[in-house]
Amino acid sequence: MVTHGEAGRARRLDPDIRREEILRCAVRLFGERPYAEVSTAEIAEAAGVTRGLIHHYFGTKRGIYLDVVRAMVLVPNLDEASGPADSVRERVEQSVGWFLDTVALHGGTYVAVTGPEGIAGDPEVERILAVADDIAARKILRAVGYGWDSTEHSPERAVLRAYCQLVKGTVREWLRSRSVTREQAYLLLTEALVAIVEDVLPAVSRYASPAGRELPRGH
Amino acid sequence: MVTHGEAGRARRLDPDIRREEILRCAVRLFGERPYAEVSTAEIAEAAGVTRGLIHHYFGTKRGIYLDVVRAMVLVPNLDEASGPADSVRERVEQSVGWFLDTVALHGGTYVAVTGPEGIAGDPEVERILAVADDIAARKILRAVGYGWDSTEHSPERAVLRAYCQLVKGTVREWLRSRSVTREQAYLLLTEALVAIVEDVLPAVSRYASPAGRELPRGH
DNA sequence: ACCCGCTATTGACACAGTGTCAACAGCCGG
DNA sequence: CCGGCTGTTGACACTGTGTCAATAGCGGGT
Numbered sequence: 001m002v003t004h005g006e007a008g009r010a011r012r013l014d015p016d017i018r019r020e021e022i023l024r025c026a027v028r029l030f031g032e033r034p035y036a037e038v039s040t041a042e043i044a045e046a047a048g049v050t051r052g053l054i055h056h057y058f059g060t061k062r063g064i065y066l067d068v069v070r071a072m073v074l075v076p077n078l079d080e081a082s083g084p085a086d087s088v089r090e091r092v093e094q095s096v097g098w099f100l101d102t103v104a105l106h107g108g109t110y111v112a113v114t115g116p117e118g119i120a121g122d123p124e125v126e127r128i129l130a131v132a133d134d135i136a137a138r139k140i141l142r143a144v145g146y147g148w149d150s151t152e153h154s155p156e157r158a159v160l161r162a163y164c165q166l167v168k169g170t171v172r173e174w175l176r177s178r179s180v181t182r183e184q185a186y187l188l189l190t191e192a193l194v195a196i197v198e199d200v201l202p203a204v205s206r207y208a209s210p211a212g213r214e215l216p217r218g219h
Numbered sequence: 220m221v222t223h224g225e226a227g228r229a230r231r232l233d234p235d236i237r238r239e240e241i242l243r244c245a246v247r248l249f250g251e252r253p254y255a256e257v258s259t260a261e262i263a264e265a266a267g268v269t270r271g272l273i274h275h276y277f278g279t280k281r282g283i284y285l286d287v288v289r290a291m292v293l294v295p296n297l298d299e300a301s302g303p304a305d306s307v308r309e310r311v312e313q314s315v316g317w318f319l320d321t322v323a324l325h326g327g328t329y330v331a332v333t334g335p336e337g338i339a340g341d342p343e344v345e346r347i348l349a350v351a352d353d354i355a356a357r358k359i360l361r362a363v364g365y366g367w368d369s370t371e372h373s374p375e376r377a378v379l380r381a382y383c384q385l386v387k388g389t390v391r392e393w394l395r396s397r398s399v400t401r402e403q404a405y406l407l408l409t410e411a412l413v414a415i416v417e418d419v420l421p422a423v424s425r426y427a428s429p430a431g432r433e434l435p436r437g438h
Numbered sequence: 439a440c441c442c443g444c445t446a447t448t449g450a451c452a453c454a455g456t457g458t459c460a461a462c463a464g465c466c467g468g
Numbered sequence: 469c470c471g472g473c474t475g476t477t478g479a480c481a482c483t484g485t486g487t488c489a490a491t492a493g494c495g496g497g498t
Contacts, residue, residue, distance in 0.1 A: 012493045158398035165388025169381035179377035188378050188419050195414035200407050231464050
Protein backbone atom coordinates (compact mmCIF):
# COMPACT_ATOMS: atom_id res chain seq x y z
CA MET A 1 0.00 0.00 0.00
CA VAL A 2 3.03 2.24 0.18
CA THR A 3 2.93 4.63 -2.74
CA HIS A 4 6.67 4.80 -2.87
CA GLY A 5 8.22 1.38 -2.95
CA GLU A 6 11.05 2.65 -0.78
CA ALA A 7 11.08 0.39 2.22
CA GLY A 8 14.15 1.58 4.10
CA ARG A 9 15.17 5.01 5.24
CA ALA A 10 13.97 7.93 3.12
CA ARG A 11 16.48 9.68 0.94
CA ARG A 12 17.83 12.91 2.36
CA LEU A 13 16.13 15.61 0.32
CA ASP A 14 16.05 19.35 0.13
CA PRO A 15 13.53 20.60 2.70
CA ASP A 16 11.49 22.46 0.11
CA ILE A 17 11.23 19.39 -2.10
CA ARG A 18 10.33 17.16 0.81
CA ARG A 19 7.77 19.60 2.09
CA GLU A 20 6.23 19.82 -1.35
CA GLU A 21 6.10 16.06 -1.67
CA ILE A 22 4.41 15.61 1.70
CA LEU A 23 1.93 18.34 0.87
CA ARG A 24 1.05 16.65 -2.42
CA CYS A 25 0.21 13.43 -0.60
CA ALA A 26 -1.77 15.30 2.05
CA VAL A 27 -3.80 17.11 -0.60
CA ARG A 28 -4.72 13.80 -2.18
CA LEU A 29 -5.64 12.10 1.10
CA PHE A 30 -7.66 15.00 2.48
CA GLY A 31 -9.47 15.11 -0.83
CA GLU A 32 -10.39 11.44 -0.60
CA ARG A 33 -11.41 11.26 3.04
CA PRO A 34 -12.58 13.71 5.74
CA TYR A 35 -10.12 15.31 8.11
CA ALA A 36 -10.70 13.11 11.14
CA GLU A 37 -10.24 9.91 9.19
CA VAL A 38 -6.83 10.84 7.81
CA SER A 39 -4.03 10.21 10.28
CA THR A 40 -0.59 11.75 10.18
CA ALA A 41 0.81 8.22 10.06
CA GLU A 42 -1.08 7.66 6.83
CA ILE A 43 0.22 10.84 5.28
CA ALA A 44 3.72 9.84 6.34
CA GLU A 45 3.34 6.40 4.81
CA ALA A 46 2.04 7.85 1.55
CA ALA A 47 4.98 10.23 1.39
CA GLY A 48 7.46 7.48 2.21
CA VAL A 49 8.65 9.08 5.42
CA THR A 50 7.91 8.71 9.13
CA ARG A 51 5.35 10.50 11.16
CA GLY A 52 7.93 12.52 13.00
CA LEU A 53 8.94 14.29 9.82
CA ILE A 54 5.40 15.43 9.18
CA HIS A 55 5.39 17.21 12.52
CA HIS A 56 8.87 18.52 11.89
CA TYR A 57 7.74 20.30 8.74
CA PHE A 58 4.17 21.26 9.57
CA GLY A 59 4.08 21.29 13.36
CA THR A 60 0.69 19.78 13.91
CA LYS A 61 -1.86 17.88 11.89
CA ARG A 62 -3.95 21.01 11.84
CA GLY A 63 -0.92 22.80 10.46
CA ILE A 64 -0.56 20.58 7.44
CA TYR A 65 -4.30 20.71 6.85
CA LEU A 66 -4.20 24.49 6.85
CA ASP A 67 -1.54 24.36 4.16
CA VAL A 68 -3.67 21.97 2.16
CA VAL A 69 -6.64 24.30 2.38
CA ARG A 70 -4.48 27.26 1.41
CA ALA A 71 -3.10 25.40 -1.58
CA MET A 72 -6.55 24.44 -2.78
CA VAL A 73 -8.33 27.67 -2.21
CA LEU A 74 -5.74 30.10 -3.50
CA VAL A 75 -5.25 28.38 -6.83
CA PRO A 76 -8.00 30.10 -8.76
CA ASN A 77 -6.93 33.44 -10.11
CA LEU A 78 -9.76 35.36 -11.63
CA ASP A 79 -7.55 38.03 -13.17
CA GLU A 80 -6.73 35.85 -16.15
CA ALA A 81 -10.37 35.74 -17.16
CA SER A 82 -10.84 39.40 -18.00
CA GLY A 83 -10.85 39.60 -21.74
CA PRO A 84 -12.40 42.28 -23.93
CA ALA A 85 -16.03 42.49 -22.90
CA ASP A 86 -18.49 45.31 -23.15
CA SER A 87 -21.67 44.52 -21.29
CA VAL A 88 -21.91 43.45 -17.68
CA ARG A 89 -23.52 40.23 -18.80
CA GLU A 90 -20.58 39.37 -21.04
CA ARG A 91 -18.09 39.92 -18.27
CA VAL A 92 -20.17 37.87 -15.88
CA GLU A 93 -20.40 35.05 -18.38
CA GLN A 94 -16.67 35.08 -18.99
CA SER A 95 -15.86 35.01 -15.29
CA VAL A 96 -18.27 32.23 -14.48
CA GLY A 97 -17.19 30.10 -17.42
CA TRP A 98 -13.54 30.51 -16.57
CA PHE A 99 -14.12 29.65 -12.94
CA LEU A 100 -16.03 26.48 -13.73
CA ASP A 101 -13.27 25.29 -16.03
CA THR A 102 -10.59 26.04 -13.45
CA VAL A 103 -12.33 24.34 -10.57
CA ALA A 104 -13.03 21.30 -12.69
CA LEU A 105 -9.29 20.63 -12.80
CA HIS A 106 -8.95 20.20 -9.04
CA GLY A 107 -12.34 18.61 -8.75
CA GLY A 108 -12.73 16.48 -5.67
CA THR A 109 -10.25 18.12 -3.36
CA TYR A 110 -11.59 21.58 -3.97
CA VAL A 111 -15.11 20.45 -3.19
CA ALA A 112 -13.97 18.52 -0.14
CA VAL A 113 -11.96 21.38 1.30
CA THR A 114 -14.48 24.15 0.68
CA GLY A 115 -17.46 22.08 1.74
CA PRO A 116 -18.34 20.92 5.21
CA GLU A 117 -16.88 17.45 4.90
CA GLY A 118 -13.18 18.18 4.90
CA ILE A 119 -12.97 20.73 7.59
CA ALA A 120 -11.28 20.28 10.93
CA GLY A 121 -13.54 22.68 12.74
CA ASP A 122 -10.87 25.27 13.27
CA PRO A 123 -11.27 29.04 13.37
CA GLU A 124 -8.11 29.34 11.31
CA VAL A 125 -9.59 27.22 8.55
CA GLU A 126 -12.64 29.40 8.58
CA ARG A 127 -10.43 32.47 8.33
CA ILE A 128 -8.57 31.07 5.33
CA LEU A 129 -11.80 30.28 3.53
CA ALA A 130 -13.19 33.68 4.46
CA VAL A 131 -10.08 35.41 3.13
CA ALA A 132 -10.26 33.40 -0.08
CA ASP A 133 -13.92 34.33 -0.49
CA ASP A 134 -13.11 37.96 0.10
CA ILE A 135 -10.36 37.89 -2.50
CA ALA A 136 -12.74 36.29 -4.94
CA ALA A 137 -15.41 38.83 -4.06
CA ARG A 138 -13.04 41.71 -4.71
CA LYS A 139 -11.99 40.25 -8.03
CA ILE A 140 -15.55 39.67 -9.12
CA LEU A 141 -16.46 43.23 -8.17
CA ARG A 142 -13.62 44.51 -10.25
CA ALA A 143 -14.43 42.19 -13.15
CA VAL A 144 -18.02 43.38 -13.36
CA GLY A 145 -17.15 47.03 -13.12
CA TYR A 146 -17.66 47.77 -9.44
CA GLY A 147 -13.97 48.35 -9.08
CA TRP A 148 -14.03 51.33 -6.79
CA ASP A 149 -12.72 51.24 -3.30
CA SER A 150 -14.78 48.78 -1.31
CA THR A 151 -13.64 47.98 2.18
CA GLU A 152 -13.75 44.44 3.44
CA HIS A 153 -16.68 45.39 5.61
CA SER A 154 -18.66 47.01 2.85
CA PRO A 155 -21.99 45.40 2.04
CA GLU A 156 -20.98 45.10 -1.61
CA ARG A 157 -18.11 42.77 -0.79
CA ALA A 158 -20.29 40.92 1.71
CA VAL A 159 -22.90 40.26 -0.94
CA LEU A 160 -20.27 38.85 -3.25
CA ARG A 161 -18.84 36.70 -0.47
CA ALA A 162 -22.29 35.28 0.06
CA TYR A 163 -22.44 34.68 -3.68
CA CYS A 164 -19.29 32.60 -3.32
CA GLN A 165 -21.29 30.22 -1.17
CA LEU A 166 -23.76 29.83 -4.00
CA VAL A 167 -20.84 29.11 -6.29
CA LYS A 168 -19.50 26.40 -4.01
CA GLY A 169 -22.92 24.85 -3.57
CA THR A 170 -23.44 24.82 -7.30
CA VAL A 171 -20.05 23.27 -7.96
CA ARG A 172 -20.89 20.57 -5.45
CA GLU A 173 -24.15 19.79 -7.19
CA TRP A 174 -22.28 19.67 -10.45
CA LEU A 175 -19.13 17.70 -9.58
CA ARG A 176 -20.24 15.56 -6.68
CA SER A 177 -23.93 14.85 -6.99
CA ARG A 178 -23.92 15.33 -10.75
CA SER A 179 -27.46 16.59 -10.42
CA VAL A 180 -26.83 19.53 -12.71
CA THR A 181 -24.77 19.73 -15.88
CA ARG A 182 -22.01 22.22 -16.42
CA GLU A 183 -24.40 24.20 -18.62
CA GLN A 184 -27.03 24.35 -15.92
CA ALA A 185 -24.46 25.37 -13.32
CA TYR A 186 -23.25 28.03 -15.70
CA LEU A 187 -26.78 29.28 -16.21
CA LEU A 188 -27.54 29.46 -12.51
CA LEU A 189 -24.35 31.24 -11.56
CA THR A 190 -24.64 33.65 -14.44
CA GLU A 191 -28.25 34.65 -13.86
CA ALA A 192 -27.72 34.98 -10.12
CA LEU A 193 -24.65 37.17 -10.57
CA VAL A 194 -26.37 39.33 -13.15
CA ALA A 195 -29.30 39.81 -10.79
CA ILE A 196 -26.88 40.71 -8.00
CA VAL A 197 -24.94 43.18 -10.08
CA GLU A 198 -27.94 44.83 -11.67
CA ASP A 199 -30.51 44.74 -8.90
CA VAL A 200 -28.88 44.07 -5.55
CA LEU A 201 -25.64 46.04 -5.60
CA PRO A 202 -27.15 49.39 -6.62
CA ALA A 203 -29.77 49.13 -3.90
CA VAL A 204 -27.30 47.90 -1.29
CA SER A 205 -24.96 50.77 -2.03
CA ARG A 206 -27.73 53.27 -1.35
CA TYR A 207 -28.10 52.02 2.21
CA ALA A 208 -25.78 53.33 4.84
CA SER A 209 -23.05 50.94 5.86
CA PRO A 210 -24.36 48.69 8.61
CA ALA A 211 -21.15 49.06 10.58
CA GLY A 212 -21.52 52.79 10.36
CA ARG A 213 -24.98 52.61 11.84
CA GLU A 214 -24.37 50.07 14.55
CA LEU A 215 -20.97 51.35 15.61
CA PRO A 216 -21.32 55.08 15.04
CA ARG A 217 -18.14 56.21 16.76
CA GLY A 218 -14.85 54.62 15.78
CA HIS A 219 -13.64 51.92 18.17
CA MET B 220 -17.05 26.26 36.28
CA VAL B 221 -19.65 23.54 36.67
CA THR B 222 -22.93 24.85 35.35
CA HIS B 223 -24.88 22.73 37.76
CA GLY B 224 -23.66 23.18 41.28
CA GLU B 225 -24.31 19.48 41.92
CA ALA B 226 -21.02 18.11 43.13
CA GLY B 227 -21.93 14.56 44.09
CA ARG B 228 -23.64 11.86 42.13
CA ALA B 229 -26.20 12.92 39.55
CA ARG B 230 -29.84 12.36 40.35
CA ARG B 231 -31.41 9.36 38.73
CA LEU B 232 -33.57 10.78 35.93
CA ASP B 233 -35.87 9.55 33.22
CA PRO B 234 -33.72 8.66 30.18
CA ASP B 235 -35.61 11.03 27.89
CA ILE B 236 -35.16 13.91 30.28
CA ARG B 237 -31.49 13.15 30.81
CA ARG B 238 -30.87 12.79 27.11
CA GLU B 239 -32.59 16.08 26.46
CA GLU B 240 -30.53 17.81 29.14
CA ILE B 241 -27.25 16.50 27.77
CA LEU B 242 -28.24 17.49 24.26
CA ARG B 243 -29.04 21.02 25.40
CA CYS B 244 -25.58 21.42 26.87
CA ALA B 245 -23.98 19.92 23.77
CA VAL B 246 -25.87 22.32 21.51
CA ARG B 247 -24.58 25.24 23.52
CA LEU B 248 -20.96 24.04 23.61
CA PHE B 249 -20.80 23.11 19.93
CA GLY B 250 -22.24 26.51 19.15
CA GLU B 251 -19.53 28.25 21.15
CA ARG B 252 -16.53 26.28 20.00
CA PRO B 253 -15.59 24.06 17.04
CA TYR B 254 -16.08 20.33 17.17
CA ALA B 255 -12.50 19.28 17.87
CA GLU B 256 -12.16 21.63 20.82
CA VAL B 257 -15.18 20.32 22.65
CA SER B 258 -14.46 17.13 24.59
CA THR B 259 -17.01 14.65 25.82
CA ALA B 260 -15.67 15.29 29.31
CA GLU B 261 -16.63 18.92 28.96
CA ILE B 262 -20.14 18.10 27.82
CA ALA B 263 -20.46 15.71 30.72
CA GLU B 264 -19.31 18.34 33.18
CA ALA B 265 -21.73 20.90 31.79
CA ALA B 266 -24.58 18.42 32.07
CA GLY B 267 -23.57 17.45 35.59
CA VAL B 268 -22.90 13.82 34.74
CA THR B 269 -19.87 11.71 33.93
CA ARG B 270 -18.37 11.03 30.56
CA GLY B 271 -19.50 7.43 30.57
CA LEU B 272 -23.13 8.49 30.49
CA ILE B 273 -22.60 10.55 27.38
CA HIS B 274 -21.39 7.48 25.57
CA HIS B 275 -24.18 5.44 27.09
CA TYR B 276 -26.81 7.69 25.54
CA PHE B 277 -25.17 8.77 22.31
CA GLY B 278 -22.62 6.05 21.63
CA THR B 279 -19.80 8.19 20.32
CA LYS B 280 -18.85 11.82 20.30
CA ARG B 281 -19.75 11.87 16.64
CA GLY B 282 -23.13 10.46 17.62
CA ILE B 283 -24.02 13.31 19.93
CA TYR B 284 -22.75 15.82 17.41
CA LEU B 285 -25.00 14.33 14.75
CA ASP B 286 -27.96 14.81 17.07
CA VAL B 287 -26.91 18.41 17.66
CA VAL B 288 -26.76 19.05 13.93
CA ARG B 289 -30.12 17.40 13.42
CA ALA B 290 -31.67 19.48 16.17
CA MET B 291 -30.34 22.70 14.69
CA VAL B 292 -31.02 22.06 11.08
CA LEU B 293 -34.50 20.59 11.27
CA VAL B 294 -35.98 23.40 13.32
CA PRO B 295 -37.02 25.69 10.50
CA ASN B 296 -40.34 24.73 9.00
CA LEU B 297 -41.15 26.68 5.91
CA ASP B 298 -44.75 25.50 5.68
CA GLU B 299 -45.90 28.03 8.24
CA ALA B 300 -44.84 30.88 6.02
CA SER B 301 -47.28 30.34 3.19
CA GLY B 302 -49.93 32.98 3.57
CA PRO B 303 -52.19 34.41 0.90
CA ALA B 304 -49.94 35.63 -1.89
CA ASP B 305 -50.60 36.10 -5.56
CA SER B 306 -47.39 36.86 -7.42
CA VAL B 307 -44.24 34.82 -7.31
CA ARG B 308 -42.41 37.81 -5.92
CA GLU B 309 -44.79 38.10 -3.00
CA ARG B 310 -44.39 34.46 -2.09
CA VAL B 311 -40.64 34.72 -2.35
CA GLU B 312 -40.62 37.77 -0.12
CA GLN B 313 -42.80 36.07 2.48
CA SER B 314 -40.62 32.97 2.56
CA VAL B 315 -37.35 34.85 2.80
CA GLY B 316 -38.62 37.18 5.49
CA TRP B 317 -39.97 34.34 7.56
CA PHE B 318 -36.74 32.38 7.26
CA LEU B 319 -34.59 35.29 8.36
CA ASP B 320 -36.75 35.84 11.42
CA THR B 321 -36.68 32.18 12.33
CA VAL B 322 -32.96 31.73 11.96
CA ALA B 323 -32.32 34.87 13.97
CA LEU B 324 -33.73 33.10 17.02
CA HIS B 325 -31.13 30.33 17.02
CA GLY B 326 -28.41 32.65 15.85
CA GLY B 327 -24.94 31.46 16.68
CA THR B 328 -25.41 27.74 16.83
CA TYR B 329 -27.22 27.59 13.52
CA VAL B 330 -24.43 29.48 11.83
CA ALA B 331 -21.77 27.36 13.53
CA VAL B 332 -23.37 24.07 12.62
CA THR B 333 -24.22 24.88 9.01
CA GLY B 334 -20.94 26.63 8.32
CA PRO B 335 -17.54 25.03 8.02
CA GLU B 336 -16.41 25.76 11.55
CA GLY B 337 -18.51 23.35 13.52
CA ILE B 338 -18.23 20.29 11.43
CA ALA B 339 -16.47 17.10 12.36
CA GLY B 340 -15.65 16.07 8.83
CA ASP B 341 -18.04 13.22 8.73
CA PRO B 342 -19.97 11.92 5.73
CA GLU B 343 -22.99 11.49 7.97
CA VAL B 344 -22.92 15.15 8.92
CA GLU B 345 -22.75 16.03 5.28
CA ARG B 346 -25.72 13.80 4.60
CA ILE B 347 -27.80 15.42 7.32
CA LEU B 348 -27.05 18.88 5.98
CA ALA B 349 -27.76 17.68 2.46
CA VAL B 350 -31.09 16.21 3.50
CA ALA B 351 -32.01 19.40 5.31
CA ASP B 352 -31.11 21.43 2.22
CA ASP B 353 -33.16 19.12 0.07
CA ILE B 354 -36.17 19.44 2.35
CA ALA B 355 -35.81 23.20 2.24
CA ALA B 356 -35.39 23.08 -1.53
CA ARG B 357 -38.59 21.08 -1.91
CA LYS B 358 -40.50 23.44 0.32
CA ILE B 359 -39.26 26.50 -1.52
CA LEU B 360 -40.19 24.95 -4.84
CA ARG B 361 -43.67 24.32 -3.55
CA ALA B 362 -43.93 27.78 -2.01
CA VAL B 363 -43.09 29.51 -5.26
CA GLY B 364 -45.39 27.43 -7.36
CA TYR B 365 -43.09 24.75 -8.74
CA GLY B 366 -44.95 22.19 -6.73
CA TRP B 367 -45.06 19.36 -9.23
CA ASP B 368 -43.24 16.14 -8.77
CA SER B 369 -39.53 16.83 -8.70
CA THR B 370 -37.20 13.98 -7.86
CA GLU B 371 -34.29 14.54 -5.53
CA HIS B 372 -31.99 14.26 -8.51
CA SER B 373 -33.85 16.74 -10.63
CA PRO B 374 -31.95 19.86 -11.61
CA GLU B 375 -34.71 22.03 -10.17
CA ARG B 376 -34.18 20.71 -6.68
CA ALA B 377 -30.41 20.88 -7.15
CA VAL B 378 -30.61 24.54 -8.07
CA LEU B 379 -32.60 25.27 -4.95
CA ARG B 380 -30.16 23.28 -2.82
CA ALA B 381 -27.39 25.44 -4.19
CA TYR B 382 -29.51 28.45 -3.33
CA CYS B 383 -29.57 27.19 0.26
CA GLN B 384 -25.81 27.73 0.32
CA LEU B 385 -26.35 31.33 -0.68
CA VAL B 386 -28.86 31.62 2.14
CA LYS B 387 -26.38 30.26 4.69
CA GLY B 388 -23.60 32.49 3.43
CA THR B 389 -25.87 35.51 3.62
CA VAL B 390 -27.01 34.66 7.13
CA ARG B 391 -23.38 34.37 8.15
CA GLU B 392 -22.60 37.80 6.75
CA TRP B 393 -25.59 39.15 8.57
CA LEU B 394 -25.34 37.51 12.00
CA ARG B 395 -21.64 36.88 12.38
CA SER B 396 -19.74 39.48 10.43
CA ARG B 397 -22.55 42.03 10.64
CA SER B 398 -21.42 43.31 7.27
CA VAL B 399 -24.95 43.44 5.90
CA THR B 400 -28.16 44.47 7.59
CA ARG B 401 -31.23 42.32 7.76
CA GLU B 402 -32.75 44.49 5.02
CA GLN B 403 -29.76 43.96 2.73
CA ALA B 404 -29.79 40.24 3.37
CA TYR B 405 -33.49 40.22 2.63
CA LEU B 406 -32.91 42.09 -0.59
CA LEU B 407 -30.13 39.78 -1.76
CA LEU B 408 -32.00 36.58 -1.02
CA THR B 409 -35.19 37.88 -2.55
CA GLU B 410 -33.68 39.12 -5.79
CA ALA B 411 -31.60 35.98 -6.21
CA LEU B 412 -34.58 33.72 -5.65
CA VAL B 413 -36.75 35.71 -8.01
CA ALA B 414 -34.07 35.45 -10.67
CA ILE B 415 -33.81 31.73 -10.09
CA VAL B 416 -37.54 31.15 -10.26
CA GLU B 417 -38.16 33.37 -13.25
CA ASP B 418 -35.03 32.85 -15.34
CA VAL B 419 -33.14 29.77 -14.22
CA LEU B 420 -35.80 27.19 -13.43
CA PRO B 421 -37.70 27.47 -16.74
CA ALA B 422 -34.47 27.09 -18.71
CA VAL B 423 -33.15 24.30 -16.52
CA SER B 424 -36.36 22.37 -16.89
CA ARG B 425 -36.04 22.44 -20.67
CA TYR B 426 -32.74 20.58 -20.51
CA ALA B 427 -32.76 16.83 -20.31
CA SER B 428 -31.95 15.43 -16.90
CA PRO B 429 -28.17 15.33 -16.53
CA ALA B 430 -28.28 11.85 -15.04
CA GLY B 431 -30.23 10.75 -18.07
CA ARG B 432 -27.60 12.07 -20.42
CA GLU B 433 -24.46 11.04 -18.60
CA LEU B 434 -25.70 7.67 -17.41
CA PRO B 435 -27.92 6.62 -20.33
CA ARG B 436 -28.27 2.97 -19.38
CA GLY B 437 -29.04 2.28 -15.75
CA HIS B 438 -25.75 1.36 -14.09
C1' DA C 439 39.92 10.08 -1.17
C1' DC C 440 39.02 10.76 3.56
C1' DC C 441 36.97 12.85 7.37
C1' DC C 442 33.86 16.16 9.57
C1' DG C 443 30.15 18.94 10.56
C1' DC C 444 25.53 20.12 9.35
C1' DT C 445 20.95 18.84 9.33
C1' DA C 446 17.33 15.87 7.40
C1' DT C 447 15.30 12.00 9.38
C1' DT C 448 14.15 8.72 12.70
C1' DG C 449 12.21 5.94 16.76
C1' DA C 450 10.85 5.95 21.30
C1' DC C 451 8.42 8.41 24.72
C1' DA C 452 4.57 11.07 27.09
C1' DC C 453 0.05 12.45 26.97
C1' DA C 454 -4.77 13.62 25.83
C1' DG C 455 -9.07 12.00 24.45
C1' DT C 456 -12.25 8.34 23.05
C1' DG C 457 -14.78 4.11 23.69
C1' DT C 458 -15.89 -0.18 26.69
C1' DC C 459 -17.64 -2.56 30.52
C1' DA C 460 -18.40 -4.71 34.87
C1' DA C 461 -19.76 -2.95 39.20
C1' DC C 462 -22.45 0.33 41.99
C1' DA C 463 -26.56 2.60 43.78
C1' DG C 464 -30.90 5.16 43.49
C1' DC C 465 -35.86 4.49 42.74
C1' DC C 466 -40.09 1.44 42.56
C1' DG C 467 -43.14 -2.51 43.46
C1' DG C 468 -44.25 -6.21 46.52
C1' DC D 469 -38.47 -3.22 54.60
C1' DC D 470 -36.34 -5.69 50.87
C1' DG D 471 -35.22 -7.16 46.03
C1' DG D 472 -34.87 -6.15 41.25
C1' DC D 473 -34.42 -3.14 37.56
C1' DT D 474 -31.69 0.17 35.41
C1' DG D 475 -29.60 4.82 35.40
C1' DT D 476 -25.00 5.94 36.53
C1' DT D 477 -20.31 5.49 37.58
C1' DG D 478 -15.09 4.80 37.61
C1' DA D 479 -11.39 2.34 35.94
C1' DC D 480 -9.38 0.23 31.96
C1' DA D 481 -7.50 -0.23 27.08
C1' DC D 482 -6.55 1.84 22.87
C1' DT D 483 -5.79 4.97 19.17
C1' DG D 484 -3.60 8.95 17.58
C1' DT D 485 -1.07 13.37 18.39
C1' DG D 486 2.99 15.97 19.67
C1' DT D 487 8.00 16.11 21.56
C1' DC D 488 12.79 15.31 21.45
C1' DA D 489 17.29 13.42 21.84
C1' DA D 490 19.77 10.34 18.93
C1' DT D 491 21.00 8.74 14.29
C1' DA D 492 22.77 8.78 9.72
C1' DG D 493 22.98 10.68 4.98
C1' DC D 494 25.11 14.32 2.16
C1' DG D 495 28.35 18.16 0.95
C1' DG D 496 32.56 20.75 1.75
C1' DG D 497 37.15 21.35 3.24
C1' DT D 498 41.77 19.61 3.06
